[in-house]
Amino acid sequence: MIAALHSVGIAAPANLHERVLGIAAWPVYEMLRDEFGLDLPFDDWIVRKYDHYLPMAETLKPRPGAIEIYNELRALGVAQAVVSNSDRLVVDANLRMVGLFYPGMKTISRNDVREGKPHAEPFLRAAWLAGVDPADAVAVEDSVTGSTAGLAAGMKTIFWPEAPMAGPPGAIVINSADELRAELGL
Numbered sequence: 001m002i003a004a005l006h007s008v009g010i011a012a013p014a015n016l017h018e019r020v021l022g023i024a025a026w027p028v029y030e031m032l033r034d035e036f037g038l039d040l041p042f043d044d045w046i047v048r049k050y051d052h053y054l055p056m057a058e059t060l061k062p063r064p065g066a067i068e069i070y071n072e073l074r075a076l077g078v079a080q081a082v083v084s085n086s087d088r089l090v091v092d093a094n095l096r097m098v099g100l101f102y103p104g105m106k107t108i109s110r111n112d113v114r115e116g117k118p119h120a121e122p123f124l125r126a127a128w129l130a131g132v133d134p135a136d137a138v139a140v141e142d143s144v145t146g147s148t149a150g151l152a153a154g155m156k157t158i159f160w161p162e163a164p165m166a167g168p169p170g171a172i173v174i175n176s177a178d179e180l181r182a183e184l185g186l
Helices: 002-007 016-020 025-036 042-059 066-075 088-097 121-130 144-152 177-184
Strands: 138-141 156-159
Touching: 002 042, 016 025, 025 042, 042 088, 066 177, 121 144, 138 144, 138 177, 144 156, 156 177
Parallel strands: 138 156
Antiparallel strands: none
């Protein structure tokens, strides 16, 4: 996003990543338009942003321990779904690049729901697809927006931010893969 902003003459603030993490494309676009003067139509902005982002997806590195925990749960037969506020195009590219993409995998993108995070709908859809009651499900999230959605869906919600910070009330805050393993009983 920063490169896309620079390509239209906008200098991104240092805290942009933390401000937009987990937020769907439209609200981010509105913020960029209103606060920084982005004057491209939404569709043109998305094309520009993805033109800058997608070639870099191959450099993605998963969080230490995250893929291993996912695969361990999968081997145990635990129903899982990946829930993202990103477009399907980005979700699929990201999952492929970190080696987490297989037939039958359940993923929910912003394109699959009417209301994205922080609304409950993405997590409720994930629970439905996984065949589990939301009250019996666990949402593991890296953003306040996503954690809010998991809580709204009535799920036990574990907030694992990129950098230590407080989570929304009701979320279990962790800061490492070891803490996640403990919370999941692994």
